Amino acid sequence: MDLGLRDKVAVITGGSVGIGLGAAKAFAREGAHVLIAARDRDRVEAEAATIARDFGVTAIGHACDVATADGCASLVDRAAGDFGGCDILVNNAGTGSNETILEAPDEKWQAYWDLHVMAAVRLARGLAPQMKARGGGAILNNASICAAQPLWYEPVYNVTKAALVMLSKNLANELVPFNIRVNAVNPGLILTPDWIKTARQLSAPTGGDWQGYLQSVADEHAPIKRFGTVEELADFFVFLCSERASYAVGATYFVDGGMLRTI
Known part of the structure; x- marks a missing residue:
């Protein structure tokens, strides 16, 4: 199936390892150029070089912290400067937590809010105009099954991932008039x-x-x-961001091997 992604530009956060790196490779396999962001400069640049060599696309590794406004701004500028804009944004950067609500300090709540929610807000705010100028695009927010079925030991993670899902729905309604589709994915065990x-x-x-x-x-x-394997999830990401999924707007998809216990 031709997904129509050749020469599209995909920006992927948390792109130097795990799910983000798997997604970058899956987009590159379809002929898309990729801009991957992560904090570790050496690793993100090395992984980008490997993707470029293996798939024959342009791949750039950009070192930044998307939990900060400056980090997001630098990534937006890099997309504009190196590619003339982007067509796809995958908000993937994130990490688990371990705490109780009664003991977690304000600083921890704020740190996870900035990483899981505000990074998606800031990058959408910066990159959606680029997509609009190119005729449309797709934004995919990688949330978690914990957004709907929380694990007891990570309430901060659960709450911020649930907020990311709600952000996705609201952002979808705002951007669909510009042919920009927004969806969320709730992975299970990957x-x-x-x-x-x-x-x-x-x-x-x-x-x-x-x-x-x-x-x-x-x-x-x-x-x-x-x-699940990273590759199984990455393939789903790529499909949702392609024109083959053009009627998928404002939805949340569970990729969890049946882990969700409700409908």
């Missing part, structure tokens, strides 16, 4: 390097069977009884 790192740490005291630990998590939470 096998990222962070999950593997956590499994290694938690299983070390009992023998180090990290694969067994991950299988126990999948058995408990996902009816499909396994983690």
